Amino acid sequence: MDLHELIEKTVVGLGFELVDLEQSPRARVLRLFIDKQDKPGGVDVEDCALVSNQLSRVLMVENIDYDRLEVSSPGLDRLLKRQADFERFAGSEVTLRLRLPVAGRRNFNGVLLGLQDGKIRLQVDAVETEIDLDNVDKARLVPKFD
DSSP states (O other): OOHHHHHHHHHHHTTOEEEEEEEOGGGOEEEEEEEOTTSTTOOOHHHHHHHHHHHHHHHHHTTOOOSEEEEEOOOTTOBOOSHHHHHHTTTSEEEEEEEEEETTEEEEEEEEEEEETTEEEEEETTEEEEEEGGGEEEEEEOOOOO
16 A cells, blocks of 8 residues: 555545645655545644544554654645545636646636536636646635635
8 A cells, every 4th residue: 555545544534535645755744634524614723633643653553754744724725636626616716727728828717617527617707618627737726705
């Protein structure tokens, strides 16, 4: 089992979702972003501590060498990576950066309408646009402050 699988299995086993995993060169720093879909307000410090403590034990048992483990929430500008993310956050404002330009553009900002047949549906300036999910380099929610 590789490191990503081990971490994801542990996080999911605790009832959380692994949003992203970042590793420094040679995996000296492991940075995890976790979420809990059914928890109002998202994850808190206690959730991060719970995951951190459990992962520390698992990594020790599995003899994984690392210097630092960081566990946090994905934040208000959460990354969207999986198909389920694009369905879950339909209706939210997002920003997309593409690998290859579409209509001469690589950056889009609009309202996410969902995902259909491997294409992200996005409303940009009252025009609906479809973008291949495979062409997305990075997608993030745009934070809303009231």
